Amino acid sequence: MENIIFILQSNDNAHLAILKDITVKKHIQVKIVWADHLYLELGDNADSKTTSYILLKYGDYIKPTDSIIRDFSPTMFVDYTPKIDEEHKHLLHKS
Numbered sequence: 799m800e801n802i803i804f805i806l807q808s809n810d811n812a813h814l815a816i817l818k819d820i821t822v823k824k825h826i827q828v829k830i831v832w833a834d835h836l837y838l839e840l841g842d843n844a845d846s847k848t849t850s851y852i853l854l855k856y857g858d859y860i861k862p863t864d865s866i867i868r869d870f871s872p873t874m875f876v877d878y879t880p881k882i883d884e885e886h887k888h889l890l891h892k893s
Contacts (some may be wrong), residue, residue, distance in 0.1 A: 803841040805866055806859040809834055813859035821851055828846055835866065845886065 806813040813836050816822055817829065825848050840848065851875035853860070872878055882889075 801842065802842075802844055802858075803863075803873055804836075805861050806836040806838065806856060807834055807861045807866075808859050813856065814890060816852070816859075819855075822848065836863075859879050887889045 806816065811834065812835045816836070816838070817826075822838075822840075825844040826838055828837070828839035830837040857877070875881060
């Protein structure tokens with residue numbers, strides 16, 4: 799089974815209660831705390847019961863990773879213009 803990652807956030811640090819939860823504590827492999835956020839990585843020993851428990855009890859604090867880590871990939875025709883041969887320009891559709 800692969801590692802399960804959760805990112806939790808709250809303004810009043812209420813999300814940190816998960817670190818004292820005995821059910822979850824034994825499954826935590828990596829934890830990082832920063833600026834009202836908590837990154838948790840559960841080890842291989844975490845099962846679906848533990849994951850369901852976390853989602854039910856701490857689901858209000860869970861945030862999607864894309865809300866924290868912005869996508870910096872370049873956008874075609876905004877950040878760069880591709881160089882294309884004349885014979886292949888008909889394949890390119892500008893959006």
